[in-house]
Amino acid sequence: IVMTQSPDSLAVSLGERATINCKSSQTILYNSNNNNYLAWYQQKPGQPPKLLISWASTRESGVPDRFSGSGSGTDFTLTISSLQAEDVAVYYCQQYLSSPQITFGQGTRLEI
Amino acid sequence: DVQLVESGGGLIQPGGSLRLSCTVSGFTVSDIYMTWVRQAPGKGLEWVSTLYSVGSTHYADSVKGRFTISRDISQNTLFLQMDNLRTEDTAVYYCASCSGDSCYSAYWGQGTLVTVSS
Numbered sequence: 001i002v003m004t005q006s007p008d009s010l011a012v013s014l015g016e017r018a019t020i021n022c023k024s025s026q027t028i029l030y031n032s033n034n035n036n037y038l039a040w041y042q043q044k045p046g047q048p049p050k051l052l053i054s055w056a057s058t059r060e061s062g063v064p065d066r067f068s069g070s071g072s073g074t075d076f077t078l079t080i081s082s083l084q085a086e087d088v089a090v091y092y093c094q095q096y097l098s099s100p101q102i103t104f105g106q107g108t109r110l111e112i
Numbered sequence: 113d114v115q116l117v118e119s120g121g122g123l124i125q126p127g128g129s130l131r132l133s134c135t136v137s138g139f140t141v142s143d144i145y146m147t148w149v150r151q152a153p154g155k156g157l158e159w160v161s162t163l164y165s166v167g168s169t170h171y172a173d174s175v176k177g178r179f180t181i182s183r184d185i186s187q188n189t190l191f192l193q194m195d196n197l198r199t200e201d202t203a204v205y206y207c208a209s210c211s212g213d214s215c216y217s218a219y220w221g222q223g224t225l226v227t228v229s230s
Contacts, residue, residue: 039216048206048208049206051216092157099215100162
């Protein structure tokens with residue numbers, strides 16, 4: 001399953017909304033349980049990825065509520081409602097429907 | 113607290129071998145699916161290999177036949193044996209734990225750099 005993110009890079013003013021898109025080459029909605037097998041990660045320089053969201057829209061514990069995930073099937077979105085300086089990072093989507101053969105998007109660089 | 117600590121990276125010539133270790137604390141390495149993900153310099157994330165709790169192993173096509181994933185329960189450690197290394201294997205290698213049988217990862221190591229160069 002190929003994951004394609006858009007845009008590749010994005011500049012947003014502090015306090016404004018940031019939107020990152022992720023499209024899968026085939027559906028990652030599993031009909032048997034109606035779950036979308038999609039995660040979002042944040043990666044800052046020199047650090048491992050940090051899990052933000054799983055199941056397309058379930059925020060991890062401790063992740064600020066300005067981060068939200070949406071979408072279903074093949075089209076997904078990560079939204080940061082009010083950009084903070086500490087949100088500067090590269091963001092990746094990942095599908096895990098075809099686990100263990102997980103695949104990641106190419107990443108979106110978010111800048112101020 | 114859960115902690116994953118990788119070691120074993122370094123500079124190696126093409127065709128050489130290296131073994132990476134990922135020492136785990138906070139859970140038992142055999143109870144959870146464990147995975148290796150790599151990131152070439154300035155590039156994105158690429159899945160390398162996964163070891164299921166039942167012992168089955170899975171590899172990306174790019175490393176199949178050259179890399180071997182394993183674990184030692186007594187050391188609570190995950191390994192990645194890398195043989196016949198190529199320049200394109202140069203990357204930071206991360207170990208990570210999967211969440212149940214769905215391999216998204218809340219826990220990652222800090223990564224270890226493997227540089228394959230003559």
